[in-house]
Amino acid sequence: MTAPAAAVENEQRDSAVFDVERLRACFPILEREVRGHRLVYLDNAASAQRPEVVIDAVSDCYRTYYANAHRGVHALSEQSTDAYEAARAKVARFIGAPDSHEVVFTRGTTESLNLVAQSYGRRHLEPGDEVLLTEMEHHSNIVPWQLVCEQTGARVLAAPITDDGELDLDRFAGMLNERTRVVALAHVSNALGTVNDIPAVVELTRARSDAAVVVDGAQAVPHMAVDVAALGCDFYAFSGHKMYGPGGIGVLWGRRELLAAMPPYHGGGSMITRVTFERSEYMAPPQRFEAGTPAIAPAIGLGVAVEFLESTGLDPIERHEQELLSHTMEVLNDLPWVRVPGHASNAGSARAAVVSLVIDGAHPHDVATILDEQGIAIRAGHHCAQPLMDRLGVPATVRASFGLYNTHEEVDLLVSGLHEVRRIFG
Amino acid sequence: MSDLRDLYQQVILDHYRSPRNFGVLDPATACAEGHNPLCGDKIKIYLRMDGDRVDGATFEGVGCAISTASASLMTEAVRGLERPQADALIASFLALMTGDGNGAAAVDLGKLEVLSGVKDYPVRIKCATLAWHALRAALEGGDSEAVTTE
Structure with missing residues (x-):
């Protein structure tokens, strides 16, 4: 053919x-009906609804095999661990990540962006450095950068948009310089729906600075095929609940070498290889960034949501x-x-x-x-x-x-x- | 749909379209800002006190029909009141909104009763009470930090 x-x-x-x-x-x-009318749900950018397969996957986990992951040697823990890691592999494949170790489970996009700001940003930002955002960012891609800039003496700048609600790429390019350490922007604007040309942003950024490109993909992943390798960015963040998956689970994808060089975000169990009172040694990514008991059933549900999107x-x-x-x-x-x-x-x-x-x-x-x-x-x-x-x-x-x-x-x-x-x- | 007609009565729509006492009061003896972080609405209340009596009250800001009409009606109702009467009016109005029977009978709310439909829309109650919290702050001294509905 x-x-x-x-x-x-x-x-x-x-x-x-x-x-x-x-x-x-x-x-x-x-x-369901709302006030006597069949529900017309047009608030998907805030949070989408879940298909029965996702609801059932979460319920099935709790009913039949739930236990803590990465801990016990007993049968349930092994089954939970396998299902949790299988979900990670599904997510990695779904977004074109070369390696599932690059997929960190978080609570959602907000936590993913805070993680990058604190673990990557705090290490790389110095007084006078710049974090370049756009005027169309969600607060979750503004405030984490303001916080890390307060801690480091760097400053937040916002590239302007046009009256048509599009990123002004020329002016964006003009704001890039050798002090730009981070470029952070939405793939899709939550308020306008504008789809930013990430490959173009990456190309401009690489030509003018050493900045890492951080993409808030919360509004993109449920609506279009996303391939992080093709986009060329360094970090990509999204949430389960906007892509027909459970709440309380999200993803940070990061380039392996960048994640490997980053300090932990939260400290706790599951993220160390050895702890003494003098010092601790940390596990490799993604476990380094998943302190404490993770949202196991929601992660498994997210894996099923991914399959639902793929099969559709x-x-x-x-x-x-x-x-x-x-x-x-x-x-x-x-x-x-x-x-x-x-x-x-x-x-x-x-x-x-x-x-x-x-x-x-x-x-x-x-x-x-x-x-x-x-x-x-x-x-x-x-x-x-x-x-x-x-x-x-x-x-x-x-x-x-x-x-x-x-x-x-x-x-x-x-x-x-x-x-x-x-x-x-x- | 009759519920919506209770909510958006003509008096409310009229005060929304043509708010009374809208703008800066000059001179004013106190002012306070109310802020609803949920929707970003902000309202500023200006007062001119003559001793213990409210000599004038105005407001400015951008808000929905409910918050604008409530502020507009409030500035009309509070004018000329002595401080204890103004406090009682605020208490009665807030009681009307929260459906709290106590105190509701204390003061005749008159025209403000048109806002009683709001209590059937719990997420909108903060719209109606925003100006009133700011008024209370202005009476208690004013020029302090913005009060919020949260």
Whole structure:
């Protein structure tokens, strides 16, 4: 078969395989009603829902084989350890990590970023050094850097975004210099959906500095195929709960040689080879960074979420969500009283299916209450991105964020909900 | 949907669209800021005291319909009150929001009763009480650190 023919066949198979109703049936919570309406869940960027296979995997662990990992010699501990490490291997394969020892389990993206800031940043930052962020960062990719800069005398800078909500790569490049030790940015903006061109950022960074490139991938991993080797970054952080996995588990991927040179983040059991009162010797990564009893069942559940995403297919998921985004933007464009700041219709860069909107004369919190009354869950507020809200000149927005189980009918329900807002506040 | 009509009554929408006593009060004898970290809303209350009497009250800030209308109605209601009456008004309003019967009868809330629908929306109660916490802070001295709803 020729390559184009294979591509066509793949295309046909993908569209045949992506059956949103069948997928919805995998998520028990989607059957529930809210205030007399079927739940329309459009708050996936905050936290997604879990398919039954993930819920069952966590439950099965606790019901049948749970014990502490990496400790006992008994049967249950061995089984738990095997399942926990198998989950690590699944995650490594999923993100294209060359080696599963590069996958550190954390509590979530926030902890992953704090880990990099404290273990890598604290060792490499000196007074006058610079940490370069962007104006579209989530607080979890701002505050950890402010903390380590206070400790080291380095400073935090933010590369500007354009009015279209895109990173201004020229100005970003202009801010890079030999004092830049860390570049930290979102792969996908949680508030705008902007997909940053990570390979381009890496290339610019490598040409102008020795900085490590740290990527907050929380909003990317559930929505598009991610290959850390292809991205070329040094660290990549994400959370289980946004990718249909359990809460309380997350991942930090880091280049092996960087992780190997980093001091521990937390001290405790499971991360040492030898402890005396004089000194301790630490295990190699990833165990060095996993002090204490880890979130074993959530990690196993995350492994199952990864399999769920793989069997559904990231490319079909992305295509489906892009169709929902186009549909949403098309309808909103017809409503003169709705603005979508930071999202020009002719914007050049890719967007994930996140829409932050404002309605003339109606505050986002009131919009959220009115939508909630119709069973529609969206997020109103600053989305943990206050500097971005300041940049856009809005105190808050209404954010609809889509997941693989959302439908075109739900887009229409959202829009009719917005009309209800207009009717009340008109 | 009738619940929503209870929440967004015409009086509330009117005070949201055309807030009364909006802006800086000059001269003012006290001011205090209220901050709701959940949504980022901020409200600043200005007071001019004539002895123990509230001679004038204004507010500024950006907020939702509930917080704006509540602040607007509050500045109208508190004007001309002696300090003990103002304290009683605050206590009564907060009691109305929390559904705490005690104290609710102490003061006739008058027009402020339009906000009673908020108590059926627990996540929105902080919107309605934001200005009132700031008012209390202003009466107690003002110009101190911002009060928050958390």
